Amino acid sequence: MSKLLVTGGAGYIGSHTVRALLAAEHEVVVLDNLKAGHREAVPTGVPLIEADLLDEAAVRAAIEAHRPDAVVHFAALIEVGESMKDPARYYRNNTAGSLNLLTALKDFGSIPIVFSSTAAVYGEPDVVPIPEDAAKRPTSVYGETKLWTEHMLKAFDAAYGLPHVNLRYFNVCGADESGAIGEDHPNKTHLIELALLTALGQREKMMIFGEDYPTPDGTCIRDYIHVTDLADAHVLAVASLLDGSPSTAYNVGIGHGFSVKEVLDAVDRVVGTPLKREVAPRRPGDPARLVADSSRIKAELGWHPRHTDLVGIVESAWKWHSGHPHGFEG
Ligand SMILES: NC(=O)c1ccc[n+]([C@@H]2O[C@H](COP(=O)([O-])OP(=O)(O)OC[C@H]3O[C@@H](n4cnc5c(N)ncnc54)[C@H](O)[C@@H]3O)[C@@H](O)[C@H]2O)c1
Numbered sequence: 001m002s003k004l005l006v007t008g009g010a011g012y013i014g015s016h017t018v019r020a021l022l023a024a025e026h027e028v029v030v031l032d033n034l035k036a037g038h039r040e041a042v043p044t045g046v047p048l049i050e051a052d053l054l055d056e057a058a059v060r061a062a063i064e065a066h067r068p069d070a071v072v073h074f075a076a077l078i079e080v081g082e083s084m085k086d087p088a089r090y091y092r093n094n095t096a097g098s099l100n101l102l103t104a105l106k107d108f109g110s111i112p113i114v115f116s117s118t119a120a121v122y123g124e125p126d127v128v129p130i131p132e133d134a135a136k137r138p139t140s141v142y143g144e145t146k147l148w149t150e151h152m153l154k155a156f157d158a159a160y161g162l163p164h165v166n167l168r169y170f171n172v173c174g175a176d177e178s179g180a181i182g183e184d185h186p187n188k189t190h191l192i193e194l195a196l197l198t199a200l201g202q203r204e205k206m207m208i209f210g211e212d213y214p215t216p217d218g219t220c221i222r223d224y225i226h227v228t229d230l231a232d233a234h235v236l237a238v239a240s241l242l243d244g245s246p247s248t249a250y251n252v253g254i255g256h257g258f259s260v261k262e263v264l265d266a267v268d269r270v271v272g273t274p275l276k277r278e279v280a281p282r283r284p285g286d287p288a289r290l291v292a293d294s295s296r297i298k299a300e301l302g303w304h305p306r307h308t309d310l311v312g313i314v315e316s317a318w319k320w321h322s323g324h325p326h327g328f329e330g
């Protein structure tokens, strides 16, 4: 049993991963500023340090007090559109916040770290499915903040020895099978969450952002990875670091893409009624097709996604949203 510090563990992906880490018999401590996370998402018995990564002294105090064997680092601002309007906030929170954490990790004996990176580091890809060594040309400040953190990790590892795994997630979706936790971001921008809130009557209609992309039905294609499969990838990444494996990066996706229209068709099937749809202009910065080549994590860590059926993925998200129409507020 190892002791793990999880930053952003009160958020959507973090709270699912905390459960997977507990199931793998690790001891877990969460650090979160609760600006986008939820106290209720942290399981009873897991200590929650309410602190901000920008508070360097608080970060150092948390590491010193708990002396984790490894850290899983989710805490970040996550909205592509907002990052373009307020880059200062994104570089400060995501890149400078990560710098505070990495500095503490190297000062307290090079504590290994699993970092939440993103497919957004690739930007518009030359090759699809995208392998890890594809060119990194982020088209958003959000993607840049994550790529800069990857650069810092590489430099810290070279200079001080800081073992790390960058997990580059594709489009994360779904919810824990219990239906007790799920996606509840303060600003809703993700396709499946918005569609299900529309089905609950909280939105009038679904906007399809562009149907003139060079794809079979003209809408964007994404690789939808279920949050519990992603949580399993973290458990494996932590184990590999604790075993002394060298630093690396892994793409985490199912290796198959679905178009916006296919996702909305699946939502219609699951909720049993067709949602009102309207075609809108393209959303700036959206690549046409993002699909992961996840063969490296499969080969090296033995990871395999269990949720590859789109209707099943949407059903799991629907169980959460229909049971908690206003998220953690009820
Ligand atoms: N959701 C996706 O589709 C997706 C895709 C790729 C990568 N990611 C990455 O995964 C991670 C988790 O995303 P999520 O969807 O769970 O988002 P989320 O907003 O639900 O979780 C992020 C958590 O971090 C906390 N946080 C943010 N800044 C902090 C700070 N400075 N100090 C302390 N706590 C802070 C928030 O309160 C929140 O609980 C992020 O790093 C995100 O960039 C998400």
Ligand SMILES: O=c1ccn([C@@H]2O[C@H](COP(=O)(O)OP(=O)(O)O[C@H]3O[C@H](CO)[C@H](O)[C@H](O)[C@H]3O)[C@@H](O)[C@H]2O)c(=O)[nH]1
Binding pocket: 078, 080, 118, 119, 120, 169, 170, 171, 172, 189, 190, 191, 192, 194, 206, 207, 208, 209, 210, 220, 221, 222, 260, 283, 286, 290
């Ligand atoms: O109301 C909506 C919302 C989204 N979309 C479309 O649906 C697709 C998926 O959009 P999301 O906003 O759900 O997700 P993104 O692909 O923009 O981004 C997500 O996945 C990326 C990696 O693939 C990054 O990690 C990012 O942080 C994360 O939000 C896009 O083509 C988007 O244009 C719509 O048509 N209508």
